[in-house]
Amino acid sequence: MIKSEIKANEREAAQLFVRGVAAARGGQRRLAAVLLSRVVQLDPQHEMGWLWLSGVLDDPKDIAFCLRSALAINPHNERARRGLEWLNSRQLLRDDDTAITASFARVAPAAPTDSPTDGVVQETPISWRSRIASAFRRLAPRSSPSSDHAESWWVGWRHSRQEMGRARALLWIMPVLLLLLTLALNYALRTAVERNEALVAAELARRVSAAETQAQSVDDAAARVLVVPAILEPELAAEREAATLAYLSRLEEPRARLRGAIESYRNATSRPGGSSIVHATSAQRLRDEIEQAYAVIAALEPPQTLAEAHVLYLQGLELELTALDHMLAFYSGFRAEDANRAALTMAEAARRLDQARQALDRQRAELSVERPLPHAIR
Template identity: 35%
Template sequence: MSASGIKTFARQAEQYYQRGVAAARGGQREMAERLLRQAVRLNPHHEQAWLWLSGVLDDPDDIAFCLRAVLDLDPDNERARQGLAWLEQRHGQRDTRRSTLAIGVATTPATDPWWATWRRTQRTWLWTLRTLLLIPIVLLGATLIARELILRQPLPTFVAARELIVAPPAPTAAPVPTSSTPARSDPAAVERYLAAVAVERQRLREATSAYRETTDRGRTTLQRATATQQLRDELAQRYAALAQLQPPPDAAATHRHYLDALRMEIEAFDLLLEYYRTYDTAHANAAALRLQEARAALAQAVSSLDALAAAVATHDAPAGGF
């Protein structure tokens, strides 16, 4: 047996001994006998427990067994010598082998008793069972906590939905054509081009409005990431549709600038989606900068488109694009 196990049994034996002495002093002999028996079983070297146990027993053989156990531990114990001498004088020489205490009790135990091994086995199985039950509970709790933290992740402040400007600013005055500008485009061709662009711009406004509504109501990262992905896909579709248009000569430069602005917006939303996947602030900062560049380019391109539309409406289409 390990030293820690021996100390544990010794502490328990001392507790039984103290309670047994208290019961004996209170006149509860049967209770005292049970407690002191347990004390000497746990610690056969407890001299005082043997001595007190001899005082609450009735059988002479049991009393003699206890007193001889005390003398085995301390040959100079005078109380045990006197008690054994009195017992032999009154009842004659006693055969301690007939004592019921001899069963399972030894004054010098060489190995662990069966109950000590059983107790250790029970404790081992109990701790093993508790560990096996605790592992899935801990894993489930950790998973739920991580999921809740991810779902409650706030939307970065630099990409607030209301800052996504799709509607253009007030149109500026159309550039004044110079003598070096090329020939004007066919007004009918310009009108068809502007009408096609207007359809794509309207779809972009509707997609942006839906994005704003979702992100304003959505309180989880998952909802905002889904809305961001949907708007990014809509931007890509509108970019592909506009790239297939054939702008008139005086709208070619504006058309290229408008496509460049949409491409920058798509790149910004790609960076934002990467942030939602990794929570790396470097992607968030890059998305904010790219979005700012896209907004500036988009405002310039939209201003030129509106100026072109105003000129066509007055049958004075400008030549030379931007």
């Protein structure tokens, strides 16, 4: 009966030892301590059980107890001896603890034999197990019999499963939260860009309308003003007036195309609910018209009196092309600095074009006045 009981304990101890080592290697020190404690209770002669148990405990006294138990089983165990030397070198053990563990190691009997002899030999395993149990009341005060150990192992396993479930749920929730945050930021950014685009378009339309209104008022004022004809200077030649009239007539066609292009752009961008694609397309069309008009005007040869106005007009067109480039860059990247550059450049272009228009209109007004013939001046 005693022999079969010993064999059963050894088999159960071997199974628990494998599980305890796996738990220790997995970093579950508390579970490993419970399993390995049960191993040495079932098989007190389990040398590796004592040695592994010493590696998962924290109290130096408990570690020394396990190492001395391993040495009591195998006095040539170098790992156990080096462990005790390390504890003594760090002065982690008191003298009374060393004496207690040493006396316990001295009274440890040898492994039980299979031959049934007298009653003293049969009593040895029982007394040895009682000493182990009393010693482990200090090592693991919250440990119980085998059923409690099994229950603790399963409770730990269930806790680990619950923690893994919570971790998995968190890993699933985090991408969803990041996606929602990204959508919210995208919506806020698009709203801000559309609002900024509407403000820039309104400001641009206002500036263009103001420039057109000012040019129209200049035309009306020039038409209403009664120009008193001055006496022609003798050196004014008819060829000079003809060249000026020819330049103004050739300049009128590209200017009329530019006014039509600006009106089309204003109508396309002032509609409510227009998208950025429509605005970008209208801006590109206006840029193409300005570029063609610039090429036609640059090919003209202005008279001496309109050379400065000719240069100002070309500079204004160049600035409008640059402003429209900034506007197209804004529609592609929706950066606020592009919109601000476009607005400032367009304002400077309007100023130079307005100066050129005033000079051209003054020259046209002077030529439109009826001049007397040279021989009729008296």
